[in-house]
Amino acid sequence: MHNTRSTTTPIHSQFLERMSPRAFVPEALTTAQIEQLVDAARWAPSASNKQPWHFAYALRGDANWDAFSAIPNEANRRWCLNAGALIVLVSDRQASPGKHSFDAGCAWGYLALQAHDMGLATHAMGGFSADEARAVLRLPEHLVPEVVIAVGRRGDASALPDDLRERETASPRKPLAEVLSAGPSSPGFEKKGFRPCTASAFRSCIRSDSSPSHARAPLPLRAPPGPPSPGRCG
Numbered sequence: 001m002h003n004t005r006s007t008t009t010p011i012h013s014q015f016l017e018r019m020s021p022r023a024f025v026p027e028a029l030t031t032a033q034i035e036q037l038v039d040a041a042r043w044a045p046s047a048s049n050k051q052p053w054h055f056a057y058a059l060r061g062d063a064n065w066d067a068f069s070a071i072p073n074e075a076n077r078r079w080c081l082n083a084g085a086l087i088v089l090v091s092d093r094q095a096s097p098g099k100h101s102f103d104a105g106c107a108w109g110y111l112a113l114q115a116h117d118m119g120l121a122t123h124a125m126g127g128f129s130a131d132e133a134r135a136v137l138r139l140p141e142h143l144v145p146e147v148v149i150a151v152g153r154r155g156d157a158s159a160l161p162d163d164l165r166e167r168e169t170a171s172p173r174k175p176l177a178e179v180l181s182a183g184p185s186s187p188g189f190e191k192k193g194f195r196p197c198t199a200s201a202f203r204s205c206i207r208s209d210s211s212p213s214h215a216r217a218p219l220p221l222r223a224p225p226g227p228p229s230p231g232r233c234g
């Protein structure tokens with residue numbers, strides 16, 4: 001499949017090349033390959049370096065494969081059972097309350113890019129049965145199945161059913177300007193529901209630049225009591 005992605009800044013080509021295909025060559029990965037993928041993932045940053053993640057895997061055809069195959073939902077099972085391995089990424093909400101999913105997501109990103117570097121493809125799936133994952137992995141309550149990841153060698157899209165073959169393309173991204181703003185005011189920000197900030201209201205929300213830095217009061221964490229004033233920073 002031809003990847004037509006391009007962008008405007010000189011980023012590493014891996015970011016454009018990595019994508020989530022559904023066509024895989026039905027051959028098992030090796031344990032060494034899985035170890036290499038998860039080795040990369042575990043170098044991801046995490047809040048207080050808690051590393052609240054765990055990767056449980058089954059190699060295609062091994063003793064755990066059938067049980068892992070039952071975890072993705074029906075729509076994903078149509079294609080992901082050709083993958084060379086299925087990995088269930090689990091986060092630990094007890095180890096890092098409020099940050100476990102965020103950190104696990106970063107680790108998944110590292111794994112995906114390492115796979116790309118090894119000539120492998122990955123496809124994360126949020127469409128899976130958490131109950132099934134919990135049962136297969138015998139997860140206690142505080143361990144959260146976040147995503148199932150199909151990994152393998154990229155296959156030929158012609159092997160896919162018609163409807164999936166049509167979707168085997170490199171997806172686009174929102175424009176940079178829509179996801180980036182200098183400060184709080186930008187069309188992209190406002191589209192997402194953030195209230196527009198007038199220049200004067202913005203100034204009242206930030207520390208005065210005229211006071212010496214050591215004398216600046218910290219920003220209040222909560223709005224002071226009273227009726228909301230129009231134009232306050234959201």
Ligand SMILES: Cc1cc2nc3c(=O)[nH]c(=O)nc-3n(C[C@H](O)[C@H](O)[C@H](O)COP(=O)(O)O)c2cc1C
Nearest residue numbers: 018019020021076123124125126127128147170171
């Ligand atoms: C958390 C998460 C859940 C996803 N769930 C599914 C899924 O259930 N089925 C699927 O086909 N793709 C799934 N995807 C893949 C996304 O649709 C895909 O990453 C996105 O469209 C961007 O395309 P790209 O990865 O090819 O760049 C998921 C991706 C992530 C990160």
